[in-house]
Amino acid sequence: MSSPETPLHLAAEIGGAGRHPGAWRLPGADVPGLVDAAPHVRLVRTAARGGLDLVAIRDSFVPPSGDPDELGDSLDAVAIAARVAPVVPGIGLVPAVTVTHTEPFHVQKAIATLDLVSSGRAGWEVAVSRTPEEADLFGRRSAAPVSELWLEAAEVIEAVRLLWDSWEDDAVIRDAATGRYVDRDKLHYVDFEGEFFSVRGPSITPRSPQGQPLVVVRADDPEALVVAARHADVVRISAPGIAQATTARLDVQAAAAEAGRDPSGITVLLDVEVLLGETDAEARKELARLEALTPGPDPEGIRHVGTPGGLAALIGEVVRAHAADGVTFVPLALPSGLDAIVDGVVPLLVGAGARPGTPSSGTLRERFGLRRPAGRHAGEVRA
Amino acid sequence: MSRKQVHLAAHFPGVNNTTVWSDPASGSQTDFASFVHFAQASERGLFDFVFLAEGLRLREHRGRxxxxxxxxxxxxxxxxxxxxxxxERVGLAGTINTTFNEPYELARQFASLDHLSGGRSAWNLVTSSDAFTGENFRRGGFLKPEQRYERAGEMLEAAKALWLSRAPEVGSEAPVVGYASSQFSFRGRFSVPRSPQGHPVLIQSGDSEQGREFGAATADAIFSRHSTVEAGQEFYRNMKDRLPRYGRVDTDLTILPAATFVLGDTPADAAENAERIRHEQVSPQTAIAFLEQVWGRDLSAYDPDGPLPDVDPDPENVNITRGRVRHERDTAKLAREWRELAGSKNLSIRELIVETTARHSFVGTPKQVAEQIDEAVQADASDGFILIPHLVPTGMDAFVDRVIPELQDRGSYRTEYTGPTLRDHLALPYPT
Structure with missing residues (x-):
């Protein structure tokens, strides 16, 4: 955490049966339920019970590989978030939505509407589609280099943010005297012209409860880091160790400063893959079991295979090293992994004073210390 | 033989002058609570589905x-x-444009909705080709008007190929689907197992010859405009007669005209309410705007309570309103008809617009409205109606509480949902 009065931020990533490719074959995995609403509601409810700030709902267009050892099925993440929102209060909902083969106009109204149905708890994890397999599902363009994908993503974020502000908060006037439902001077064409697309606006959707839903970017690549530093409210980083995470966080802050932003307004969350057991040996045994079911790739970053106490200690180190403002737990297996975090780890963090005992309420932006911004056209003097 | 059953759906009142916002009972059009109230009332009324319209660009009138x-x-x-x-049970129908979406993404979104709702999704396919809406999208106005149904048909064919490529089990084989046509060329495996309904219920609303044929070939339900008995019967027969060409039978296609209603405790109350609502729907300013659509020129200087303009319509300027369904009729002819009507009945501009645009389909006591609806359905003017109330969010409440029991008493309406899915409500076959 950047300062003692700032609480440690906690997030969890959910998707499929967990990040480990063997997880869907564990007895605890509810494989038939992966396409049903109830298990998703239960997962998010668990995270909310733990007072987590948000759940990141993984998604991409990457199609099933055809390998029967891999589970490639998934539902649309915005759909899941919207289905969960009305029945699970008190937690941010951050679906990943890709921008490479999709329409910026559709993306902006989907997230604004998620904000509406969740009463101000929506976020958007901006993602790109890198692979030829994804490009083939659309057939409209070839897979592009990562640098190009993130240049485009930056344009999409810019256009989306303009569209989110294209309605002023008080545009609907219902003025019976003049017969006008809306004050058209408070609806704005965005006329965004980028290198990759243009969009006229205004949005068809009024300004959302948060005004600007939380924008999350994973700074996995140097190209993504630049975009994250320039546009994101929350930056997810991944690093092989705490020292590297500290460096990564400094990189984000430096890039933000270079882009003219106040780095302290940006929250950096460190990914931590998690597999918990009552003892280190038990946790390692569980990992071996997963690997025997389907061997997984090397860890994408820091991975904790051990006890809840060990994970709490690791988080303490993250805080002391200023490696991040919080962590995103990435359970290797679901739903068991999230249960173990919420029941085993969160109480330890609360006990250590790193997290408030009662979950905070309010909008997702507020959880990250961000006020509801005035629309960019608010208060404009009109002729 | 049991009596023909009435099917009802509720259209969330939307972006046109049917929706009265000036009434004190009119709540937020966009708060989620309004949608919840509306959908829960519809479910209480055992409706087949709730229906959401869509427009991808804000409408403009005279360039603003x-x-x-x-x-x-x-x-x-x-x-x-x-x-x-x-x-828990009511179907969830949405209008989605076939022009500004791509099959894989949309098929995945609808399959997700179908799973997450336990088989209650429906897709109202609309086509468009206007560059006006296109300005909000990457490809702009890329589609020629004559290719609208070509794209819609291929979109649906492609989506079906994806939906039906999978078995229902998570982790089941996902074969490579390849699709190539004039509009699309893609290949890949579909990431969503087959959804509870196989695919969403398909609704079609185009009324052109092309639209009707597309509906007969592909739709599960038709959202039509022909709500009077005579026009309804003609359309109904016309549509059902097209089905054998596609190896389909009458019960494979549900015909649901749009309909409005006004209730009252007595017939006189209802008539009085209807008159009041018609005037709320046509404010003085709305009357002028309507007239401008037909005249194709600025008429803001005219008094809505005065006579029709003496100037003639500008035939070159029929696109004065953009982003909405246009009057497809010959505007010069329409203007002549309106002049004659206004002259013979001595109507002001506003009275004329009230007279010509704001008619309600069903007006009466709950018992009378139930009778009118039932008789239309029994006479094969339709299989039921998509009801458009004039108020958000309470517009369906009185209908549900007072008309539905009357329909049930007539033996024409369900007393409980019989199955979990929208296909069950509509008694439609599951796709194979």
Whole structure:
């Protein structure tokens, strides 16, 4: 955490049966339920019970590989978030939505509407589609280099943010005297012209409860880091160790400063893959079991295979090293992994004073210390 | 033989002057609570589905955003997914444009909704080709008007190929689907197992010859405009007669005209309410705007309570209103008809517009309205109606509480849902 009065931020990533490719074959995995609403509601409810700030709902267009050892099925993440929102209060909902083969106009109204149905708890994890397999599902363009994908993503974020502000908060006037439902001077064409697309606006959707839903970017690549530093409210980083995470966080802050932003307004969350057991040996045994079911790739970053106490200690180190403002737990297996975090780890963090005992309420932006911004056209003097 | 059953759906009142916003009972058009109230009332009424319209660009009138009607809508699919959380049985139908979407993404979104709602999704396919809406999208106005149905047909064929490529089991084989046509060329495996309904219920609303044929070939339900008995019967027969060409039978296609209603405790009350609502729907400013659509020119200087303009319509300027369904009729002819009507009945501009645009389909006591609806259905003017109330969010409440029991007493309406899915409500076959 950047300062003692700032609480440690906690997030969890959910998707499929967990990040480990063997997880869907564990007895605890509810494989038939992966396409049903109830298990998703239960997962998010668990995270909310733990007072987590948000759940990141993984998604991409990457199609099933055809390998029967891999589970490639998934539902649309915005759909899941919207289905969960009305029945699970008190937690941010951050679906990943890709921008490479999709329409910026559709993306902006989907997230604004998620904000509406969740009463101000929506976020958007901006993602790109890198692979030829994804490009083939659309057939409209070839897979592009990562640098190009993130240049485009930056344009999409810019256009989306303009569209989110294209309605002023008080545009609907219902003025019976003049017969006008809306004050058209408070609806704005965005006329965004980028290198990759243009969009006229205004949005068809009024300004959302948060005004600007939380924008999350994973700074996995140097190209993504630049975009994250320039546009994101929350930056997810991944690093092989705490020292590297500290460096990564400094990189984000430096890039933000270079882009003219106040780095302290940006929250950096460190990914931590998690597999918990009552003892280190038990946790390692569980990992071996997963690997025997389907061997997984090397860890994408820091991975904790051990006890809840060990994970709490690791988080303490993250805080002391200023490696991040919080962590995103990435359970290797679901739903068991999230249960173990919420029941085993969160109480330890609360006990250590790193997290408030009662979950905070309010909008997702507020959880990250961000006020509801005035629309960019608010208060404009009109002729 | 048991009596023919009435099918009912509820259209969330939207972005046109049918929706009265000036009434004190009119709540937010966009708050989620309004959608929840509306959907839960519809479910209480054992409706087949709730229906959301869509427009992908704000309407303009004389080059400026039209400000007299309700403006603004949330995202259709996101609202429907959220409504799935607060309802259990009622179907969830959304209008989605076939021009500004791509098959893989849309098929995945609808399959997701169908799973997350336990088989309650429906897709109202609309086509468009206008460069006006296209300005909000990457490809702009890329589609020629004559290719609208070509794209819609290929979109649906492609989506079906994806939906039906999978077995229902998670982790089941996902074969490579390849699709190539004039509009699309893609290949890959579909990431969503077959959804509870196989695919969403398909609704079609185009009324052109092409639209009707597309509906007969592909749709599960038709959202028509022919709500009077005579026009309804003609359309109904016309549509059902097209089905054998596609190896389909009458019960494979449900015909649901749009309909409005006004209730009252007595026939006189109802008539009085109808008159009041018609005037709320046509404010003085709305009357002028309507006239401008037909005249194709600025008529803001005219008094809505005065006589029709003496100037003639400008035939070159029929696109004065953009982003909405246009009058497809010959505007010069329409103007002549309106002049004659106004002259013979001594109507002001506003009275004329009230007279010609704001008719209600069903007006009466709850018992009378039930009778009118039932008789239309029994006479094969339709299989039921998509009801468009004039108020958000309470517009369906009185109908549900007072008309539905009358329909049930007539033996023409279900007393409980018989199955979990929308296909069950509509007694439609499951796709194979």
């Amino acid at each position: 955003i039209h400000d007299l009607d309700v403006v603004g809508r949330p995202d259709t699919l996101t609202v429907l997914n959220a409504l799935a959380a607060v309802t």
